Amino acid sequence: MVTTPERERKGAEDSTAGVGEGIVIIDFGSQYSHLISRRARELKVYSEVVPASASWERVTQRFIPRGVILSGGPASVYEPGAPLIPDWVFNRQLPALGICYGMQALVHQLGGKVAPGQKREYGSADLTQADGMADVASIFSGMPGSFQVWMSHGDRVDTLPPGFSPVASTGNSPYAAISNGENIFGLQFHPEVEHTPLGQTVLENFLYQVCQCQGTWTPGNFVADSVARIRDQVGDGRVICALSGGVDSSVAALLLHEAIGDRLTCIFVNNGLLRKGEPEQVQETFRSNLGLNLLYVDAAQRFVSRLEQVTDPEAKRKIIGEEFIRVFEESAVELSDTRFLAQGTLYPDVIESETPENQASARIKSHHNVGGLPERMDLELVEPLRYLYKDEVRDVGLELGLPREIVMRQPFPGPGLAIRSIGEITEERLDILRECDWIVLDEIERAGLYEEIWQSFAVLSDSRTVGVMGDFRTYGYVCAIRAVSSSDAMTADWVRLPYEVLGRISGRIVNEVPGVNRVVYDITSKPPGTIEWE
Numbered sequence: 001m002v003t004t005p006e007r008e009r010k011g012a013e014d015s016t017a018g019v020g021e022g023i024v025i026i027d028f029g030s031q032y033s034h035l036i037s038r039r040a041r042e043l044k045v046y047s048e049v050v051p052a053s054a055s056w057e058r059v060t061q062r063f064i065p066r067g068v069i070l071s072g073g074p075a076s077v078y079e080p081g082a083p084l085i086p087d088w089v090f091n092r093q094l095p096a097l098g099i100c101y102g103m104q105a106l107v108h109q110l111g112g113k114v115a116p117g118q119k120r121e122y123g124s125a126d127l128t129q130a131d132g133m134a135d136v137a138s139i140f141s142g143m144p145g146s147f148q149v150w151m152s153h154g155d156r157v158d159t160l161p162p163g164f165s166p167v168a169s170t171g172n173s174p175y176a177a178i179s180n181g182e183n184i185f186g187l188q189f190h191p192e193v194e195h196t197p198l199g200q201t202v203l204e205n206f207l208y209q210v211c212q213c214q215g216t217w218t219p220g221n222f223v224a225d226s227v228a229r230i231r232d233q234v235g236d237g238r239v240i241c242a243l244s245g246g247v248d249s250s251v252a253a254l255l256l257h258e259a260i261g262d263r264l265t266c267i268f269v270n271n272g273l274l275r276k277g278e279p280e281q282v283q284e285t286f287r288s289n290l291g292l293n294l295l296y297v298d299a300a301q302r303f304v305s306r307l308e309q310v311t312d313p314e315a316k317r318k319i320i321g322e323e324f325i326r327v328f329e330e331s332a333v334e335l336s337d338t339r340f341l342a343q344g345t346l347y348p349d350v351i352e353s354e355t356p357e358n359q360a361s362a363r364i365k366s367h368h369n370v371g372g373l374p375e376r377m378d379l380e381l382v383e384p385l386r387y388l389y390k391d392e393v394r395d396v397g398l399e400l401g402l403p404r405e406i407v408m409r410q411p412f413p414g415p416g417l418a419i420r421s422i423g424e425i426t427e428e429r430l431d432i433l434r435e436c437d438w439i440v441l442d443e444i445e446r447a448g449l450y451e452e453i454w455q456s457f458a459v460l461s462d463s464r465t466v467g468v469m470g471d472f473r474t475y476g477y478v479c480a481i482r483a484v485s486s487s488d489a490m491t492a493d494w495v496r497l498p499y500e501v502l503g504r505i506s507g508r509i510v511n512e513v514p515g516v517n518r519v520v521y522d523i524t525s526k527p528p529g530t531i532e533w534e
Contacts, residue, residue, distance in 0.1 A: 020225075022046035022217075023068070024047075027049050027052070030074075030099075032071065033049050033071040035490075040207060041217055043200070046063060046216075054086065056088035066094075067095035068094050069206075070085060070102025070103070072153075073102075076154075077114050084105060084109060085102075085109055093183075098184075099189075100189070100190060106161070107159075107160065107178075110161035111162055112158075113157070115158045117153070117156040123151060125148070125170040127177070128145065130165075133167040139179070139185050142201070149170070149196045150195035151170070151172075156175075157178070165181065191203055219399040220399055222388075222399075223399055230256060230259035230260065230384060231259050238339070239338070242343045243294070247411075250406050252343065252384055258400070268282055268295070273415065297327055302323065304426075307320075307418060311423050345386050347386065347387050391487055422459065422460065423462030432477065432515045435509075435512065439512065440456055441457075454492060457481075458480070463477070464477055469510075475517075484531055
């Protein structure tokens with residue numbers, strides 16, 4: 001029997017072994033750290049975010065580092081206890097790019113001086129390259145002498161370390177970019193954000209000209225590497241795959257099938273928390289159209305009864321996570337020589353949950369397939385997508401030939417409607433929510449907006465309000481509509497749905513769904529809110 005920390009550590013190692021080259025993103029607590037990682041991957045270079053406490057041994061277990069990017073952060077380098085760059089960055093003489101706090105940490109640790117700025121610099125600024133610095137400023141190769149950048153800092157560099165030169169400045173920052181003339185660069189601005197229009201070119205120059213990356217991070221290479229890793233981990237054993245019908249578990253299933261063929265059995269569990277018509281749709285798609293071995297388990301009553309009188313969101317997630325595992329373990333007993341459980345865990349799931357590789361970050365919520373797993377379980381995890389973002393999963397799905405309607409399906413949370421029905425879970429409330437949710441998706445699809453929106457769904461609140469219908473008083477539930485745009489679920493903005501679409505949704509819900517007499521629209525972004533309400 002494998003305990004949770006050991007299982008997640010082993011899963012993390014198995015999920016990245018053999019990636020090849022990559023870039024290490026050292027996270028100093030910046031809200032942009034994972035945006036830096038995504039930008040590198042967009043340039044076909046694998047990247048991974050690690051805390052400043054990460055050892056060289058830990059990093060090299062997963063890939064071969066070609067360079068290091070040091071993120072921004074809220075601390076001041078001169079304060080006691082401020083996070084520092086690990087010694088192995090300097091000892092290994094890796095190319096390094098410090099961004100904002102990362103630049104200030106370089107200066108501080110290499111003998112320069114950082115001090116509080118006379119005023120905070122936040123917003124757009126014009127960056128001008130210094131004359132005669134072309135030979136030491138390869139990071140700006142092929143770029144104009146002046147361009148727009150985005151600043152967000154309170155401290156400033158007063159004195160450069162020995163051997164460093166200023167290579168660019170702004171009106172308020174004489175040391176807006178610095179270099180040692182070899183392979184260490186510092187940027188006071190943020191190249192990773194959209195507000196620095198040429199920022200991706202800066203990162204591309206660092207990755208390809210300074211770090212000499214080869215650009216091997218492609219969907220095709222990922223598929224080949226994943227198949228090899230799965231075969232190495234599983235050997236001649238059998239695997240069951242938790243299949244929900246969404247793109248994540250679907251891609252994981254196809255990767256497993258590519259690797260081990262008929263030794264894969266997909267299990268689709270109806271936990272009673274699915275959307276209208278979903279159990280039938282998933283079975284038809286995967287059993288009839290994709291030819292996978294599919295076992296259907298109707299455990300609706302089992303899950304809903306476990307959730308009776310449970311109102312705390314974290315408790316809901318943990319109950320659902322544990323119950324899923326128990327169902328899979330019971331199913332595995334009926335399948336000879338089955339020791340592995342595959343699931344479609346993604347990088348954002350790992351980031352938002354407390355896991356061994358994410359102990360430096362605050363837990364936002366436990367994802368049922370990561371932090372919501374039970375402490376002890378009999379099956380060893382196989383998680384081929386553990387370090388992918390959602391858009392990368394979709395690219396891999398297309399590479400594998402997965403139908404577009406599955407690849408582009410909007411994300412649906414593993415705990416299902418349990419975290420969209422606020423408060424206690426009952427069959428009646430679930431039925432009401434299913435009808436509301438079906439209307440939302442139907443109108444979004446009719447408007448041709450489905451693929452433009454990251455997620456669109458209904459939430460059934462635990463509040464009731466007075467209404468009037470046909471001259472009679474009503475006392476019904478409030479239904480909230482949520483539609484957000486995002487690229488990876490780490491941040492999201494609310495979608496400005498057309499009024500006519502909102503009007504049709506509202507009109508249909510209050511007329512077609514008994515028990516609901518008021519519809520509201522959620523216009524909260526992430527942060528400060530999360531995409532799901534619970």
